[in-house]
Amino acid sequence: MRFSRTKAALVAALPAAVFLATPSAADAAGPAFPAHYAAPYLQVTDADAGQMAADMNATGTKFFTLAFLTPQSGCTPVWEANGTGVGSFNSQISALQAAGGNVIPSFGGAAGGELAQTCTNTSSLTAAYANVVNTYGTTRLDFDIEGGVLDDTTSNQRRNSALAALQQQNPAVQVDYTLAVDPTGLPSKELDLLRDAKSKGVKVSVVNLMVMDFYDGQPVLTDALAAARASASQLASLYGISTSAAYAMMGLTPIAGRNDDGAQFSQSDAQQLESFAASNGVAELSFWELQDYDRATGYAYSRIFNAITGGTTPPPATGGTITGYGGKCVDVAGASTANGTTVDLYTCNGTAAQQWTSVSGTFRALGKCLDVAAAGTANGTKVQLYDCNGTGAQQWSRSGSQLINPASGKCLDATGPSSADGTPLQIWTCTGAANQSWTVH
CATH class of the missing domain: 3.20.20.80 (Glycosidases)
Known part of the structure; x- marks a missing residue:
């Protein structure tokens, strides 16, 4: 070596x-x-x-x-x-x-x-x-x-x-x-x-x-x-x-x-x-x-x-679902582990792509973290899967039914709002609307 x-x-x-x-x-x-x-x-x-x-x-x-x-x-x-x-x-x-x-x-x-x-x-x-x-x-x-x-x-x-x-x-x-x-x-x-x-x-x-x-x-x-x-x-x-x-x-x-x-x-x-x-x-x-x-x-x-x-x-081998708008699950698109993979809403199906483990303020699936793309703070910034790196872009806190990214001050949000399969998730100013309401199981 x-x-x-x-x-x-x-x-x-x-x-x-x-x-x-x-x-x-x-x-x-x-x-x-x-x-x-x-x-x-x-x-x-x-x-x-x-x-x-x-x-x-x-x-x-x-x-x-x-x-x-x-x-x-x-x-x-x-x-x-x-x-x-x-x-x-x-x-x-x-x-x-x-x-x-x-x-x-x-x-x-x-x-x-x-x-x-x-x-x-x-x-x-x-x-x-x-x-x-x-x-x-x-x-x-x-x-x-x-x-x-x-x-x-x-x-x-x-x-x-x-x-x-x-x-x-x-x-x-x-x-x-x-x-x-x-x-x-x-x-x-x-x-x-x-x-x-x-x-x-x-x-x-x-x-x-x-x-x-x-x-x-x-x-x-x-x-x-x-x-x-x-x-x-x-x-x-x-x-x-x-x-x-x-x-x-x-x-x-x-x-x-x-x-x-x-x-x-x-x-x-x-x-x-x-x-x-x-x-x-x-x-x-x-x-x-x-x-x-x-x-x-x-x-x-x-x-x-x-x-x-x-x-x-390893902890990610166990976990639970996060359900949101329309009763759909937070899902890793295509069950891909590539950095930058879209995180979306999808009909709950029990697969590993919908199993999330809460670890030290992060949510993890398939060995990677729920991440705000490029540590953005603007409304509409994509939420994705990315290597866990300890940054604020991967920290999430719960306030009632909302999941807030403290670094941006914005809420996890289903775009549209839509509950269709494949609806991408983003961050948006917290409004208390139904498309920002999540249940962590």
Whole structure:
């Protein structure tokens, strides 16, 4: 996964002599990971380590993947975006563990290389990995192997030998591999890496698929689901297990929002991916990345993906109707989830396009919010479906039977007035008329 240019600039500004924080061995390992969990990536620095606590307080997310440990030289890893060594962020991690959470330190990434490339003695490499486990009180390590690192067969074999030795020393250690994937499944080099790990006796707990940056012009969600299905078959074949067991060792990691190829992975897409993961028993949901992508949404992606932890269901899966003029239901036209879809009146039919959940002052259907187009305030401004973004254009308050958008001071209104199927909704000066009267069920 990618490395923030902003954070790269911050690291470049650090003194040449990198400060290595003094590690202190944890008294005991932090809480174990459940069978199914969300663990979003945080490109961790001193400035944003507090995002773990902020996200946990906002969404209940308690597990985080910390990126990235890369080689400074020899067998000494540093946190890539911070330039500091193992032992950094101990206070934040300990607080998270005390609250029932834990972290997955991730080695490698798209830019900085992986420790097995510079630490050429297998025993020393094993010790370096063990130091991370002991210092942070976690028994789970992630290895994001891509680009030129994937082509380095010697270091890949060395890493797998070191990890096998680590698991012999400490059988509690769980190893995850984060790998690129195509809609047709894992490419040959990624499969070769897993085959070598298997041959050396590494017990891989999760194969985390980077379902992002497909560069094929197709919707990210479509490619992600195809990649997951194809990879499940590959993992079942590689490990001699059932397809359901293959899903149980799978992780799925999209980018929260805009991909490098310009494709968008929306909050609605996240809802659908979480539903797919939950129904198929996928072990892990993650995304790139907490500080630079999800924070601005109010941690929306964390909230959606955390539904898989403990097997809970996202709130939009339940809801009720909103009825109005002529007894018709507030309806998402064509049951479309595209941003800008008209919200209209339609004969009540019990479909998901007419199920609305009230969440923090918003009304949500199909994973998106009831929205005043372009945050308009003029009479006649269209009401539509749009990605939830926390703005005033998506806030609604009840006053008697009226639904008022406080940002505009206008009421939800059936145009015309008409009760015909397909009548679009708008905002209009509140008049108390029947076409502005709504019942939320």
